[in-house]
Amino acid sequence: MTVTHTTLRFARPLLTVALLAGLSGAASAQQAQLLPQQQRITDAAIxxxxxxYEATQGRIQALDDGGRPIRDYHLSKAQCWLDVSFHEYSRNDRSDFPQAALGESERLIVGMEQGASPLPTDTPLVNNAKYLRDDLWQRLRVLHGSPGFACAAQQVACGEVELVHAGNEFxxxxxRHSKPYIQIAEELVNDAEAQARQCDVAPAVVAAPGPLVxxxxxxxxxxxxxxxxxxxLESVDRALASIAGEKLQLQGVTLVGHADRMQGRGFDANQSLSERRARTVRELLIGRGIDPAKVRYEYRGDTQQVQQCDGVTxxxxxxxxxxPNRRVEVxxxxxR
Incomplete structure (x- = not known):
């Protein structure tokens, strides 16, 4: 499945609407309320x-015009919460998600308008969204503490929001409906890690780049x-291209084989299955020109599930x- 991005965010109707006519000032208190679901049946209500939505977009634009760049973590997150709210509203989502996501956008907007410090960095699982892909959440948490975070903040913010979006769809x-948003989130995490590696930070705080995953x-x-x-396999080829394009030195490759839980947790055959998968990927990398001496592998069977899928039928x-559990992590x- 191919996902098309615009600038950083995604092609959604909100971003193409003429928003700012008649908006001369930003409100300073939370007030963005959608009409009750049962009333969304007339043209007037919609x-x-x-x-x-337009007024909320105007407040974001006013913050940007006032000197806070859209690449700022909190402004980006406010925009992405607004985007997913409008996206689901436009798809006639009758759950509490559009209002909850809109509320998260406005919570950040109000904090920025009032000059609050520090601003929140939490990402609530609104509307009781399912927590999906712990591996992606962990990579995002690492990025928050990286020297290059300032260059990756926009992608990190939107990656977090898209994981919640995916959990709501799940x-x-x-x-089937959450998968596209998981893919968007994964691409944003990859982009964020690349931006963080390439960030022009002061020499005193430059650290060794983290692994490409x-x-x-x-x-x-x-x-x-x-x-x-x-x-x-495209993720492998993108990583190899990044190594060449960023002129990084490859010190080694660690392969970790995994299996899903379908045969039962702790099933002995899953250990050997995950090992065989790691060996297959090792041969694949050697075929792509990687020195065999630099490749090591290990295997975890079904002990590290990144997607639980409880109740799916x-x-x-x-x-x-x-x-995602039937994987070899590379x-x-x-x-440098």
């Missing part, structure tokens, strides 16, 4: 809600080269949902 319509995904109970999801949907360890 028009009123659109006006609420609750409503299971994996890719995940090679396998079909259920399979471990051969032909059993790899082809699109997952039928079996075909469950297998697809568990796909960690390219680099130096």
């Amino acid at each position: 028009h009123a809600d659109h006006a609420t 609750n409503q319509q299971q994996w 890719a995940n090679v995904l396998f079909e259920f109970d399979r471990d051969g080269y032909r059993d790899i999801r082809t699109y997952s 039928p079996r075909a949907a469950l297998l697809e949902c568990l796909l 960690r390219f360890n680099v130096t």
Whole structure:
């Protein structure tokens, strides 16, 4: 599946609407309220809600005009909360998600308007969104503490919001509907890590770049080269291209093989399955010119599930949902 981005964010109707006519000043208190769901049935009601979105967008624009750049973490996050709220509203989401996401956007806007410090960095799982892809959340947490965070803040903020968006879709319509937003989040995490590595920070705080991470995904109970999801190889090739493009030195590659839980947690065969997958990826990397002496592998069986998929049915949907667990994590360890 291909996801198209605009600048950083995504092609959504809100970003193409003429927003600022008649907005001469930003409000200083939270007031962005959508009409109750049962009233969203007339043109007048929808028009009123659109006006609420436009006013909120105007407040973001006013903050930007006042000197806070859109690449700022909190302004970016306010924009991305607004984007996902409007996206779901436009798709006729009748849950509390559009209002909750709009509320998170405005919570940040009010803090910025009032000059609050420090501003919050938490990312609530609004509307009881499912917590998905712990591996991506962990990578985002690492970025918050990295020297290059200032250059990656926009991607980090939107990656966090998209993971919540995905979790909300998972609750409503299971994996098939959350998958596109997971993909958006994963691309944002990859972009954020690249931006952080390339950030022009003061020499005193320059640290060794973190590893480049890719995940090679396998079909259920399979471990051969032909059993790899082809699109997952793109993450490996992007990492190799980044190493060359950023003139990084490859010190080594660590491969960690994994399996899903379908055969039962602790199933002995999952250990050997995850090992065979790691070996397959090792041969794949050697075929791409990586020195065999630099590649080491380990395997974890089903002990580290990054996607739980509780309650997903039928079996075909469950297998697809568990796909991120059937992986070999590829960690390219680099130096400048």
